[in-house]
Amino acid sequence: MRIIFMGTPAYAVPTLEALAAAGHEIVAVYSQPPRPAGRRGLDVLPSPVHAAAERLGIPVFTPKSLKGEAEQQAFDALDADAAVVVAYGLLLPKAILDAPRLGAWNGHASLLPRWRGAAPIQRAIMAGDSETGVMIMKMDEGLDTGPVALAETIAIAPDMTTGELHDRLAEITARLMCEAMQRLETTGLPVKPQSETGVSYAAKINKAETRVDFNRPAQDVHNHVRGLAPAPGAWFELDVGGRVERVKLLATEVVATPLKDPASAPVPGTVLDDRLLVACSDGAVRLLSLQKAGGKQLAIDDFLRGTAVAPGTTIG
Known part of the structure; x- marks a missing residue:
């Protein structure tokens, strides 16, 4: 399929690489703009996803916002079958969500509706959760509120760190998203609404x-x-x-x-x-x-x- 990939941190890189290896045409990658780095902030470095896309020879776009008409028209002109979103960092306007023929699909690192938001891995461990997982959902305009297509649960060991859990979930996200895109292309991908109980929010770490x-x-x-x-x-x-x-x-x-x-x-x-x-x-x-x-x-x-x-x- 023709896919637009949207992601920023290292967590999203395995999914981008897996989709490319599976033979999908990644027509563009969207990522957060390069940010100052280094002790003094003098270096300006691309995000991990940006760097991975350049290695793969995929065009990269780094808009600060997708609310403008010009950005939305450029996105629509890519004529994508689907958008895949993994830790991109921006809420997507309805015009962006509606542009791909088969919708926008998000890989989220929690068992929704628990830990919607920016820091689900950290919050699950800090709260002492005994399990977490990955869910592939069809995106809507809310914050991680879309209906779920695929899910996988894993245990959180008593001494597991965020770094260790991050790597496990990144691998699962890549595998599940590839499965989701394969089903979407062939047999279709039914979804189920999230539960209305058990909602919690994973605020960014302060x-x-x-x-x-x-x-x-x-x-x-x-x-x-x-x-x-x-x-x-x-x-x-x-x-x-x-x-x-x-x-x-x-x-x-x-x-x-x-x-x-x-x-x-x-x-x-x-x-x-x-x-x-x-x-x-x-x-x-x-x-x-x-x-x-x-x-x-x-x-x-x-x-x-x-x-x-x-x-x-x-x-x-």
Whole structure:
């Protein structure tokens, strides 16, 4: 089929590559405009999807908006059978959704209607969900509200990070979307409306919420850390020789610390031993992988060799 592909981050690249390998004619790729990159923001880099499309020799368009008549006419002139959308980053106007002969189809990384929106992978882990998946839906004008054609569910392991789940779901999205396009081209692709119950929204991760709050239960802290790993990364502040440093926390484990007398519970954020066991409001977490600003990611033993943290120290 003649397909317009619309996507931006690395998550969408496997789907673009799989559709091209399956023999579909990708007539154009739409992606978010190149953004400043590097420490000083001096480099301007294309998105991962943009770069992949150039490697495949596919024309790339990077409009800031698709609301204008000129952009909509250019999109319609591509005469596509279908549009495939994976993490594009813009809501599509009705004129864009209606342009492809067989509609616009989205690969979304959650079990809709749970976690509609921008950050479904992170939010599922941060909430402690035990499962998630991928759904292929026919797009409408709402935010991830369209009827669903295909779905696949996978378990979220207790220590799985967003990075690990991201890669698994990206592979599933590519496979399911290829199946969807094959069915759409041959036998047709029936859809089913989403449930009206269980709706939740996966808001974009805000920098203000990335700081670790040890006043929460240990399991919540663990979920928070793995939900933000590897990026943007949860963090806390640590006093090192009278200087407060920000430390990124990339892996933890939950440790039960039963107390005979709850009144004697340590203050959350208190380091309880010489290997970075930290008290939470309920139980404790051991810090397993850390990274100072400008440094490299270190396992706990390597970190402690360069930075002594005595029991009784308070972090947060």
